[in-house]
Amino acid sequence: MTENFEPVIIGFTCNWCSYRAADLAGTARIKYPPNVRLIRMMCSGRLDPSFVMKAFSEGADGVLITGCHPGECHYLEQNYKALRRFLLMRRTLAQFGIEPGRVKLVWASAAEGVRLANEISKIVEEVRALGPLNWPKWKDNGVHKIALHELEEV
Amino acid sequence: MSANGKPKFAMYWAASCGGCEIAVLNIGEKILDFDANFEVVFWPVAMDAKYKDVEAMPDQSILLTLWNGGIRNKENEEIAHLLRRKSQILVAFGSCATEGCIPGLANFSSTEEIFHAAYDSISSENPEKLRPQYRTQMPEGEISIPEFYPTLRTLDQVVKVDYYMPGCPPESHQIASVIDLVIQVLQGKATLPPAGSVIGAGISTVCDDCPRQRNVKLVKKFTRIQALQNPDPTLCLLEQGVPCNGPATRQGCGALCPQAGAQCIGCYGPAEGVIDYGARLISAFASVIDSTDPDEIEAILDGIPDPAGQFYRFNLAGSLLRAGMKSWSR
Numbered sequence: 001m002t003e004n005f006e007p008v009i010i011g012f013t014c015n016w017c018s019y020r021a022a023d024l025a026g027t028a029r030i031k032y033p034p035n036v037r038l039i040r041m042m043c044s045g046r047l048d049p050s051f052v053m054k055a056f057s058e059g060a061d062g063v064l065i066t067g068c069h070p071g072e073c074h075y076l077e078q079n080y081k082a083l084r085r086f087l088l089m090r091r092t093l094a095q096f097g098i099e100p101g102r103v104k105l106v107w108a109s110a111a112e113g114v115r116l117a118n119e120i121s122k123i124v125e126e127v128r129a130l131g132p133l134n135w136p137k138w139k140d141n142g143v144h145k146i147a148l149h150e151l152e153e154v
Numbered sequence: 155m156s157a158n159g160k161p162k163f164a165m166y167w168a169a170s171c172g173g174c175e176i177a178v179l180n181i182g183e184k185i186l187d188f189d190a191n192f193e194v195v196f197w198p199v200a201m202d203a204k205y206k207d208v209e210a211m212p213d214q215s216i217l218l219t220l221w222n223g224g225i226r227n228k229e230n231e232e233i234a235h236l237l238r239r240k241s242q243i244l245v246a247f248g249s250c251a252t253e254g255c256i257p258g259l260a261n262f263s264s265t266e267e268i269f270h271a272a273y274d275s276i277s278s279e280n281p282e283k284l285r286p287q288y289r290t291q292m293p294e295g296e297i298s299i300p301e302f303y304p305t306l307r308t309l310d311q312v313v314k315v316d317y318y319m320p321g322c323p324p325e326s327h328q329i330a331s332v333i334d335l336v337i338q339v340l341q342g343k344a345t346l347p348p349a350g351s352v353i354g355a356g357i358s359t360v361c362d363d364c365p366r367q368r369n370v371k372l373v374k375k376f377t378r379i380q381a382l383q384n385p386d387p388t389l390c391l392l393e394q395g396v397p398c399n400g401p402a403t404r405q406g407c408g409a410l411c412p413q414a415g416a417q418c419i420g421c422y423g424p425a426e427g428v429i430d431y432g433a434r435l436i437s438a439f440a441s442v443i444d445s446t447d448p449d450e451i452e453a454i455l456d457g458i459p460d461p462a463g464q465f466y467r468f469n470l471a472g473s474l475l476r477a478g479m480k481s482w483s484r
Binding site: 048049053054056057070077080081083085087088089091092095096097098135136138 | 262311429430432433434436437439440441443445446448451452455458460461462463465473474475476477478479480482483
């Protein structure tokens with residue numbers, strides 16, 4: 001089973017840099033593993049930690065958060081906010097038993113298609129080595145709190 | 155309706171401490187109004203009753219059931235299904251039932267660790283290292299105790315819940331106003347809120363009730379409130395570097411703790427629209443850290459030695475992840 005294990009990585013990308021880096025990688029035909037599912041946000045500062053919790057609770061084996069290099073944020077300093085959230089979130093997730101290697105923060109400018117592709121390959125291999133996370137799919141008899149549906153509709 | 159024409163009321167405790175019952179009794183003279191309008195048919199803390207008495211009642215015959223406590227074992231689960239069947243309105247009452255509360259923190263530990271803490275640890279007097287057995291042979295036959303589940307679940311993770319009433323415990327004036335509302339509904343003077351609503355609390359955060367002054371928050375160091383030199387009694391605690399959970403916590407208590415000089419620990423659960431309580435607090439705390447240097451940020455974060463305990467003290471079982479890996483992995 002583990003031999004055939006293909007990790008599922010959710011990648012959150014910034015509209016102004018890392019998403020364009022991924023775009024550039026595509027245009028330049030730079031290959032990276034298909035394990036990563038990229039989700040575009042306007043900024044890494046938009047990353048609510050609940051997105052990461054939801055990704056892990058619904059089957060992701062790893063999460064990649066990407067943003068502009070320090071000092072280059074389109075919205076001045078939101079990538080620093082993402083950095084602080086990431087560091088605090090990683091500590092919290094470790095207490096849940098989610099290894100720090102499963103969640104990664106990478107800076108990539110719009111010109112760094114190669115760098116982003118390399119970082120994606122790296123996290124895929126790291127998570128492959130860690131093995132599947134297999135977070136339980138909790139079965140409820142009742143309805144869940146109202147707020148959950150909001151996230152699912154986005 | 156019972157023989158005397160009064161609607162029936164039940165209250166049950168599952169994995170909880172009993173504080174919710176005390177909060178109900180704390181409503182004072184309102185308890186007389188309550189008695190005039192309801193007939194208590196089942197309330198293990200306050201009166202003698204047997205499960206078979208409840209089983210014998212017609213379905214939907216209890217108008218209002220307040221349920222406090224999380225679902226920790228098979229007995230809790232069976233009674234949850236039983237009372238759901240017998241009740242018209244089932245309220246998840248208090249933090250344990252709505253989000254897991256302190257008993258839910260055991261979701262960070264394996265069953266073995268929980269049993270160890272309860273029966274073998276330094277705080278237990280158990281020289282023979284006895285452990286409870288699910289089944290025991292006795293001269294009269296086999297006796298059994300309910301199965302212990304690997305994780306604690308909230309009430310709405312087990313049965314459908316009509317209303318949520320947060321708080322550890324819910325404040326007595328909030329309980330009194332909810333009872334008032336139900337009595338008014340019975341008299342046709344008011345209507346029930348939409349199903350699934352949170353009742354007996356506000357929608358905003360504790361910060362909105364807190365009289366402390368708020369400015370721009372820039373924190374270079376997190377510290378325990380006991381270690382704070384010259385605490386300012388009028389300034390926001392988070393601004394003074396004290397990890398206060400107010401920014402994510404639902405209003406309803408009247409910001410009692412910050413007014414008494416202690417940080418909010420989050421017993422009223424997530425504010426309206428908060429999907430994951432801990433995630434919201436991670437965002438809030440990360441926003442106030444005054445640094446852009448990874449090493450310095452890490453050093454500041456060392457001031458929060460137990461982030462999961464800080465962010466999920468009351469909300470672990472009700473969070474997106476629900477339980478640490480140790481509780482469910484084999």
